[in-house]
Amino acid sequence: MRVGFDAKRIFHNITGLGNYSRDTVRIMSSYFSKNSYFLYNPKPGKIDRLKIADNLKVCFPKSKVWQKLNSLWRQKAIVKDLVSDKIEIYHGLTNELPVGIETTNIKTVVTIHDLIFVRYPELYSYIDGKIHYKKFKRAAQVADKVIAISEQTKRDIVEFLQVSPTKIEVVYQGCHSAFQKDYTSKEKEQVAKKYDLPNKYLLNVGTIQERKNLLTIVKAIKNTNHYLVVVGKETNYADKVKAYIKENNMQNRVCFLKGVSMEELAIIYQKTSIFIYPSIFEGFGIPIVEALYSKTPVISSVGSCFSEAGGPDSIYIEPHDDLALLKEINRIENDTLLQDKMKEQGWNYAQQFNDTVIANAIMDLYKGL
Structure with a gap:
């Protein structure tokens, strides 16, 4: 199986989302080592907390244009690279999926961590709240499967993002x-x-x-x-x-x-x-x-x-x-x-x-x- 991961926060985040991403990749590459895992990273990072095993490959934007426009690459242009790499399953580890992936044959999973910006909008700027909501809702609706990290998050996804509970699986987080x-x-x-x-x-x-x-x-x-x-x-x-x-x-x-x-x-x-x-x-x-x-x-x-x-x-x-x-x-x-x-x-x-x-x-x- 060829599995792709959104790896931005693996290499650019030292807190919760980064830890979840690193632990998920570490666990999967260790327990199911015969698979090939591709870590799509928009640009070189300063965080070195994941040991790159033989079945892990770090992938940057293939073209020089997208190396400069790496944020846009992660949002959309990455899809062309996923198809080129013959990815079978793409897992958005941190609430997002690239635009257009739903038009390919690649199966998709997205992990939704929380919807705090909906429950407590006063903790976020108006613009950030709107952007988060749009990204999370689109990802949850186009994904083939949604992972919620708790039953609480699953309930929130159903209520606020209007996603069928049958599409959502609760898989708890582990720890380092x-x-x-x-x-x-x-x-x-x-x-x-x-x-x-x-x-x-x-x-x-x-x-x-x-x-x-x-x-x-x-x-x-x-x-x-x-x-x-x-x-x-x-x-x-x-x-x-x-x-x-x-x-x-x-x-x-x-x-x-x-x-x-x-x-x-x-x-x-x-x-x-x-x-x-x-x-x-x-x-x-x-x-x-x-x-x-x-x-x-x-x-x-x-x-x-x-x-x-x-x-x-x-x-x-x-x-x-x-x-x-x-x-x-x-x-x-x-x-x-x-x-x-x-x-x-x-x-x-x-x-x-x-x-x-x-x-x-x-x-x-x-x-x-």
Whole structure:
């Protein structure tokens, strides 16, 4: 089988969409190694987080014209290259499909991650919201199959994009293999020393933006001795959070880490006492799965997809209720039996997101086409 992937974010994105794209390609090329996989990349990238196996081929625009107009190539002109390369299935990994591919014999799959721009339009500019909606809806309607990364996302696709539920398959995201490894005491000590981590701390991971709701965690621990470690790309919202931290003299109890490698992040997860993810809405919530694999207790939000990711033994609160959050933090930290249960049952629940399950689900979908 000759499978093509939209590989832009594999080589140009270090956050959620990039991680999903890299993990999907890594899993498929490993578990079904006899296939040929073509990674269509509009231009050389600076991100080198995917090992290029023998069955992977990175493809750039073939003509000099489209090498210069690479964004347009990805949107439409790429179709000619796909036909030339005899691609049998093309998988748009991040919500999009090129215009015109529906006129070829190539079977198509698109992964839709979330429709947050529809549910919370105030978080996006008017123009961005309109562009996203047009691209997502067209891709979902012309694709032969749609992958939703959660049941929540599937419901949103049906409701907002008017796509038949029979066309949509839910295939959960996994997480990077780094989070599924055990690390030595020496490795953990090295990371703790490098980032000056205390023996006990709370953890939040994710882009620091309003929807992720970091400020609620900071408010919850304001009058306590809890220490918070934050790992994530900063946006303007981070300034708001840091201003609150400064106003309340919390600078010595909240630290923001940058330049953390995937292996270092996995160790940071494994050393934390509680992972806290009070996001307002997500398509799935992969940091929750990373925490479960790390055998770390999780506190997240009620609603959205969070219980799908966290399972029945994580704890869920109203996202803006800082008093409820503090209560649950203290309850977990003061109850070793509860900690042990959350760690073990959480890890067991996370096994449905392992590489084998995901690989087989995607390949079954490909074969069905």
